[in-house]
Amino acid sequence: MPLVNMTDLLVHARGHGYAVAALDVVSLDFLEAVIAAAETCRAPVVVSLAESHFEHYDFELLMTAVVTACQRSPAPLAIHLDHGASLDSAVRAIRLGCNGVMVDGSHLGPDENRALTRTVAEMAKACGVTVEGELGYVPGEEGEDAERHPGEVVYTTPEEAADFVAATGVDCLAVSVGTVHGRMRGEPRLDYERLAAIAAATPIPLVIHGGTGLGDAAFGRLIASGVAKINYYTALADAAAHAIREAAAADPRAGYTRLTQRVRAAIQAEAERVIRLFGGAGRADELLAHCRPWREIDHVILFNATAEDDAVAAMKAAGREALGALPGVREAATGRAVTADARYRHCWLIRFCGEPVIDAYKHHPTHQAFADERFRPIAGDRITIDFERD
Secondary structure, three states, X not given: OOEEOHHHHHHHHHHHOOOEEEEEOOOHHHHHHHHHHHHHXXXXXXXXXXXXXXXXXXXXXXXXXXXXXXXXXXXXXXXXXXXXXXXXXHHHHHHHOOOEEEEOOOOOOHHHHHHHHHHHHHHHHOXXXXXXXXXXXXXXXXXXXXXXXXXXXXXXXXXXXXXXXHHHOOOEEEEOOOOOEOEOOOOOOOOXXXXXXXXXXXXXXXXXXXXXXXXXXXXXXXXXXXXXXXXXXXXXXXXXXXXXXXXXXXXXXXXXXXXXXXXXXXXXXXXXXXXXXXXXOOOHHHHHHHOOEOOOEEEEEEEEOOOOHHHHHHHHHHHHHHHHOOOOEEEEEEEEOOOOOOXXXXXXXXXEOOOOHHHHHHHOHHHHHHHHHHHHHHOOEEEEEEEEOO
């Protein structure tokens, strides 16, 4: 299960002078291509899902596939919510399997952005989840998804960056130094001096949004200036669209599967190109040795109840709803023994996203209230064990 701690990935990248490609996926074709690229290159990748794309797919369904694909891959991978809209978005993303989250407050005023980011960081870091903030504003220019980022560029300043990191506790910071979402028109005018000053002002890994359209030399200078993660999507989408257009031109009567049969290979080729360009190729072994593994925890409670069956069923239903909504809880399930002579008749199986959630869950007011008022009064005969997934 080589899912790894995302902060460890990015800290290693900044310390060793390369960047991790954060590649957005919007379908199974994208997912399979991105993971195949990571495996072929023996490289780390952040599999990214942007909330701005949720209208194109069912986030919960795709996340199920993303988690499964990442868990069975030998590559060092992390799963990230990109441009989340709210605290609720971050809680949901963690529940579904993300071990990195970004809630985008860059369109808000400075105080509102800081407050929102701090709130998300406090929640997510209690779960061991990496938190990305954004300071400044990266607009869209042209191409897929660019229209979702209207307005003019707002550059990040070193002084603001240092204050923002200290006030919010984020693990990595997306900065604005002249890139754009979508395709860049004309020659990029990136402010490398500003970026170097930001890197000197804060030690955490820096992130660039809007990677499509930059030349090889520009990527090299960004990475040399402290960038450890580069978000990349539009060029992948363009490669997929080009493959479909070529198939349609070759056979105007082609059906869906023929039109899309080369999409995966086209996305993979572009993903491999940027992974190598960013310097991540061949680093899988050292990262798997360096990074903490991301393993789920099963919180198991076996118990006998002194109440009637209807009361026990009502207690379980209330708990599934309340406990299943807590940050870091991936699932809250209940069960009943199959055989009548079992030592314990009932169980809880509560799945945590990671070990840090054990303590956060224990002290969460919702859990404490449920345990004190509904569970413990009728379940005095019980045992509790936390298991780490192999």
